[in-house]
Every structure is written in structure tokens, then in C-alpha cells.
Amino acid sequence: xxxxxVLVLGATGKTGRRVAxxxxxxxxxxxxxxxxxxxxxxxxxxxxxxxxxxxxRSVYVVDSQGPAMGVEMTEFTALAARLGVERLVLLxxxxxxxxxxxxxxxxxxxxxxxxxxxxxxxxxTWFAENFTExxxxxPLLATGELRLxxxxxxxxxxxxxxxxxxxxxxxxxDGHAGRTYTLSxxxxxxxxxxVAEIAxxxxxxxxxxxxxxxxxxxDVAAAGYPEDVADLLVTVLHHIRDEGxxxxxxxxxxxxxxxxxxxxxxVKATDFPAAAPTA
Ligand SMILES: NC(=O)c1ccc[n+]([C@@H]2O[C@H](COP(=O)([O-])OP(=O)(O)OC[C@H]3O[C@@H](n4cnc5c(N)ncnc54)[C@H](OP(=O)(O)O)[C@@H]3O)[C@@H](O)[C@H]2O)c1
Numbered sequence: 421x422x423x424x425x426v427l428v429l430g431a432t433g434k435t436g437r438r439v440a441x442x443x444x445x446x447x448x449x450x451x452x453x454x455x456x457x458x459x460x461x462x463x464x465x466x467x468x469x470x471x472x473x474x475x476x477r478s479v480y481v482v483d484s485q486g487p488a489m490g491v492e493m494t495e496f497t498a499l500a501a502r503l504g505v506e507r508l509v510l511l512x513x514x515x516x517x518x519x520x521x522x523x524x525x526x527x528x529x530x531x532x533x534x535x536x537x538x539x540x541x542x543x544x545t546w547f548a549e550n551f552t553e554x555x556x557x558x559p560l561l562a563t564g565e566l567r568l569x570x571x572x573x574x575x576x577x578x579x580x581x582x583x584x585x586x587x588x589x590x591x592x593x594d595g596h597a598g599r600t601y602t603l604s605x606x607x608x609x610x611x612x613x614x615v616a617e618i619a620x621x622x623x624x625x626x627x628x629x630x631x632x633x634x635x636x637x638x639d640v641a642a643a644g645y646p647e648d649v650a651d652l653l654v655t656v657l658h659h660i661r662d663e664g665x666x667x668x669x670x671x672x673x674x675x676x677x678x679x680x681x682x683x684x685x686x687v688k689a690t691d692f693p694a695a696a697p698t699a
Contacts, residue, residue: 424506425449425475426591430482431457434553435511438584439480439591448592451476463492473500478507478591483528490527497535507538507597509590514543514602515656518664529600540590544603545665548577548686551618556640556653560626561693566615567629569636569654573661574608576668579681586675601671605680608666617684622692633658 426443430436431452443450453461453472461472463484473479479500483489497508510532516525532539550557551566560566583603590596609617611628619626631639633654640650659665672680 424477425451427451427453427459427472427476427479429453429461429472429480430511433482434547434549435580435583435587436480436482438580439587442584442588443591446588446592463489463496466495469496469499470503473503473505476500476503476505478509479505480587480591481508481510481528481532483510485525487524490524490531493528493531497531497537501536505537507540507591508532508535509540509542509587509596511587512541512543514545514604514669515659515665517543519655519659538597540596540598541600542583542586542590542603543600543671544578544583545605545669546575546577546660547583548579548605548683549690550577551614552690552692560615560618561622564624564626564695565629566611566627567631567636567639568611568657569631569633569661570611570657571630571661572610572612573663574610574666575660576604576606576608576666577614577683577686578603578605578672579683579686582672582676582680586672589675596675599675601675602669603671603675603680604665604667604669606668606682608668609683614683617687618690618692621687621690622694624692624695 426448428436428440428450431440431454440450440452451459453459455462459472460468462468484492510529512529516523529541532541551560557566586601586603615626615628637650640653
């Protein structure tokens with residue numbers, strides 16, 4: 421079957437750029453879109469939506485995470501349906517419903533489910549790649565210390581290639597319609613354990629320091645981020661501290677019929693930078 425052109429939103433981000441690359445590697449015609457991609461797509465500028473969606477059969481959707489994300493998704497899915505798009509694969513998060521079933525981040529999920537199109541929702545745990553690619557984790561490799569209010573809470577980090585494999589399957593194969601996949605790795609580990617594994621592979625002294633909410637908020641403010649960003653970070657990091665998402669899930673097996681990659685595969689595959697030279 422011809423699965424037509426796939427539009428990938430968030431195509432410069434952690435997941436979108438990998439999904440677009442994997443689609444191209446497998447020979448699918450792929451349009452990469454975001455505010456700074458080859459095809460410009462901006463959630464805040466509706467005039468960019470139609471050009472991105474035209475001629476497309478399926479879309480990997482990364483929402484705006486902004487206050488209007490629910491309204492945007494409802495309008496976006498209606499436009500997609502009008503333009504002949506057939507399927508949507510939405511990146512959501514495992515933690516949103518665990519934190520609060522009325523969480524506004526779940527509104528885009530509802531819009532996609534009610535769009536009338538074929539849909540699949542991905543609810544991943546925290547990405548293993550956050551340690552090297554999330555801006556809030558950058559101090560780990562820059563200063564050697566990661567300070568978070570996660571205590572000894574564990575998280576079954578998902579390796580992004582597994583999310584990519586599930587997304588590509590849902591975009592290009594049958595059998596994933598109407599499915600919500602909760603994606604985790606096979607092992608929950610706390611931040612002390614995760615950083616120790618990274619330190620060993622990197623050959624560097626790296627450490628995790630559990631901090632209080634107050635200390636963390638002071639760090640976030642000192643890094644120049646506003647209070648609403650700190651609020652969101654504290655909410656999701658306390659969810660980890662409280663082990664709200666510590667259980668291992670079988671979403672990768674449900675979607676792909678195989679076990680997920682372990683955190684150690686991320687560590688092995690990553691080229692951690694050497695320590696900055698000391699003066
Ligand atoms: N990190 C985790 O552990 C984790 C776990 C579970 C779920 N998630 C979910 O992952 C999502 C983020 O995905 P990601 O990590 O792949 O992306 P990301 O690395 O955070 O990058 C964001 C992407 O969205 C694009 N973008 C930002 N604002 C935009 C706008 N106004 N209009 C259009 N595009 C915009 C950016 O590109 P431009 O700057 O070029 O526009 C970029 O490609 C969030 O929904 C989060 O809840 C993350």
C-alpha cells in the first residue's frame with residue numbers, strides 16, 4: 421500500500437528530527453516542518469498550516485505546548501481532514517494523565533481522537549536522551565552536576581529510537597489505528613543510578629544532587645527562566661520523585677512485538693563530550 425507523503429511537525433526537535441530521518445531512511449516521502457525547517461510551520465501562524473498539510477496523507481504531530489494548544493489542535497485536525505489527510509500520530513506524554521486527568525495537555529489528545537481521522541497517540545516516559553539534549557539538563561555535562569528535585573524517584577526512561585520505531589510504524593503500517601501506546605524502557609532507575617552509568621561511559625566525574633523545591637526554583641530563576649516554566653518543571657519532576665510513572669509499560673511490545681531498548685543502549689550509543697579543560 422502507498423502511504424503517501426508524511427508530514428513531520430517539530431522536525432528540528434528531539435523526536436521529530438529522528439522520525440523524519442528514519443522515514444527518509446526507509447524511503448518514505450517526508451516533509452519536515454517547524455518554524456525553522458525547510459517547510460515553515462508555526463502553530464501561532466495559521467497561514468502556515470495549509471501549505472504544510474497540502475498533499476499529505478499522514479502527520480507526526482508535536483503540539484505547541486502553549487496555552488492555545490487545545491484550540492489549535494481542534495482547528496488543525498479539522499483543516500487536515502478537509503485537505504484529505506488520513507492519519508495522525510500525536511506525541512503526548514505518559515505523565516499528563518498520571519498527574520491530573522483534567523490536565524490541559526490532554527486536550528490535544530482529545531482533539532486528535534475526535535478528529536474523525538485515523539489516529540494513534542504516543543505517551544512516552546522521560547526520554548533517555550534528555551541527559552544530553554534537554555536544555556534543563558545541560559549543567560550535567562557543562563559543570564558535572566545535575567541538580568533536580570527528584571529525590572531517589574525512579575523513571576523507566578525510554579530510548580528515543582524505540583519511540584521513533586513506534587511512530588514510523590503507526591505512520592506507515594496498518595494495525596495501530598485507535599491505539600494509545602504508553603512507551604517506557606524495560607528498567608526504572610533513579611537519577612543517581614542514571615548519572616553513574618553516564619559518568620562511567622563518559623569517563624568523567626558526574627554527579628546527581630537531589631535538591632529541594634526551593635533550591636530548584638532558585639536554580640531555574642538564576643538560569644533566566646520565568647516562574648511558569650519552574651512551575652511546570654517542578655510538577656513533572658515531583659511526579660518522578662513520587663514514582664508516579666515508575667512502572668515499566670509494554671507499549672513498545674504492543675506496537676512492535678519486541679522488547680524496548682534498555683537505558684544502557686542509549687549510554688553506549690552516545691558520544692559524551694569530554695570535560696571542559698580546566699584553566
Ligand atoms: N523530553 C521528554 O522526556 C518528554 C517525555 C514525554 C513527552 N514529551 C513531549 O515531547 C514534546 C516535545 O517534543 P520533542 O522533545 O520532540 O521536541 P523539542 O526537542 O522540545 O523541540 C520542539 C520542536 O517543536 C518546534 N516548535 C516549537 N514551537 C513551535 C511552534 N510555535 N510552531 C511550530 N513548531 C514549533 C521546534 O522547532 P522550531 O524551533 O524550528 O519551530 C522543535 O522542532 C512535548 O509535547 C513533551 O510533552 C517529552
